[in-house]
Amino acid sequence: MNEDFLLARFQDHQRAEKLPSPHLTEEWLNGLLQFLFPEFSPVKFSSDRGFRLHYQTNDLKLFTILDGLSDQLTDPPATVRDAFEASLPAIHASLAEDAAAILAGDPAARSKTEVISTYPGFFALAVHRIAHRLCRLGVPLVPRMLSEIAHRETGIEIHPGATIGRRFCIDHGTGVVIGETVEIGNDVKMYQGVTLGALSVRKDMARTKRHPTIRDRVVIYAGATILGGDTVIGEDSIIGGNTWIVKSLPAGSREYYQAPKPVSAAK
Numbered sequence: 001m002n003e004d005f006l007l008a009r010f011q012d013h014q015r016a017e018k019l020p021s022p023h024l025t026e027e028w029l030n031g032l033l034q035f036l037f038p039e040f041s042p043v044k045f046s047s048d049r050g051f052r053l054h055y056q057t058n059d060l061k062l063f064t065i066l067d068g069l070s071d072q073l074t075d076p077p078a079t080v081r082d083a084f085e086a087s088l089p090a091i092h093a094s095l096a097e098d099a100a101a102i103l104a105g106d107p108a109a110r111s112k113t114e115v116i117s118t119y120p121g122f123f124a125l126a127v128h129r130i131a132h133r134l135c136r137l138g139v140p141l142v143p144r145m146l147s148e149i150a151h152r153e154t155g156i157e158i159h160p161g162a163t164i165g166r167r168f169c170i171d172h173g174t175g176v177v178i179g180e181t182v183e184i185g186n187d188v189k190m191y192q193g194v195t196l197g198a199l200s201v202r203k204d205m206a207r208t209k210r211h212p213t214i215r216d217r218v219v220i221y222a223g224a225t226i227l228g229g230d231t232v233i234g235e236d237s238i239i240g241g242n243t244w245i246v247k248s249l250p251a252g253s254r255e256y257y258q259a260p261k262p263v264s265a266a267k
Contacts, residue, residue, distance in 0.1 A: 017072075020065045025145050028065060031058035033126060036092050039117040059085070065142060072140045080137050091129050094166060098125055101167035105189060120154035121170030131160035162196075165216070172222075179211035181229060190220040191241075199228045199246065215251070 034041040035055055045051040062084070066077035073080055099116050103109045115122055127150035131143040143160035151157045155174040158164075162178045165186040170176055172192040178184075182196045198210035209229035218233050220226070221241040226233065233239065234251030242257040249255060 018068055020068055020142050020145065022145060024061055025065060025142060026149055028058060028061040029127065029130070029146055029149060031061065032130065036088070036095070036126075037116050039113055066139065069140060069142070074138050080139060083137055084133060087133050091133060094129060095122075095126050097167050098122060098169070101187070102169050102171075105169050106171060120156060121173040124150040124154045124156035124158060124170065124173060124176075125164070125168060128158045128160065128162070128164065132162070132164070135160040162211075181209045182211040183213040185214060185216035185218070185235070187217045188214055188220075189218075190224075191222040193223040194220050195225045195227075197225065197227050212245075 030040070031054065035058060038044070045054065059081070063077060063081050066073065066080050070077050075083075099112050099122055102115045102119060102122060103112050106115075109115050109119075127146050131146040134146070135143040147158055147160050156170060156176045158176075158178045159180040159182070161180040162182040162184070164178075164182075164184045165188065167187045168184060169189040170191075171189065175193040176190065177195045177197060179197050181198075184196075196212050196214070201208070201210055211229055212226045212231040212233065214220070214226075214233045215235040215237075217236045218239065219237075220233075220239040223242040224239045224245070225243070226239070226245045228246050230248070231246060232248040233245070234249055234253060236251055237249055237253040237255070239245065240254075240256035243255050245255060
């Protein structure tokens with residue numbers, strides 16, 4: 001091996017920023033989901049003491065992750081940890097509403113337990129609500145690592161910066177993409193292959209609103225693409241499958257795909 005090349009790679013390692021352990025991050029996420037919902041737990045806790053020990057052990061994992069990023073945080077790791085854990089009751093309540101909405105809206109769902117334990121849309125949303133809170137607390141890297149775990153497991157990609165309202169449903173889910181500055185209202189439902197993305201923008205526009213806003217009670221069917229930071233889909237609208245939308249629609253709109261008319265052959 002070329003000696004100069006080896007030295008250059010070693011220097012890269014010396015200069016690299018601290019990275020949270022992907023293994024520890026995924027362990028912590030799994031432990032948190034097991035704490036929040038028994039449907040995610042491989043064991044049934046036989047005692048309150050055992051359950052509290054699980055929580056405390058997982059709490060230490062979060063602190064270890066944050067402590068390794070202390071020079072990139074605006075607040076001390078313990079403060080960030082405490083702020084995140086104070087939000088867990090609200091995260092749990094929101095996810096319970098999501099599960100109930102999925103159960104109510106999907107004729108194939110038999111129980112809330114089935115939704116929580118088997119539905120990829122619920123798993124992706126659970127990870128998102130955790131990642132989004134960490135994102136709001138200014139934690140670097142970890143939210144994106146969490147979103148990629150969900151992406152890997154479900155095929156659903158939700159940027160941790162996206163804002164998602166209550167009782168959100170993703171049915172089937174594979175191929176869903178939700179961008180960083182998306183804003184989604186309450187009681188929204190979408191199907192597989194939906195993209196809420198950005199129009200082509202310059203890098204210096206990274207901090208601007210680049211992705212669409214979806215108001216309350218909108219239904220977006222499979223394969224629809226909605227683009228642009230100025231695009232707003234009004235309340236109670238229905239967006240049909242395979243549509244391409246780059247402009248705002250008023251409340252109560254019905255937008256459906258129209259196949260292009262065939263071009264007559266020249267005589």
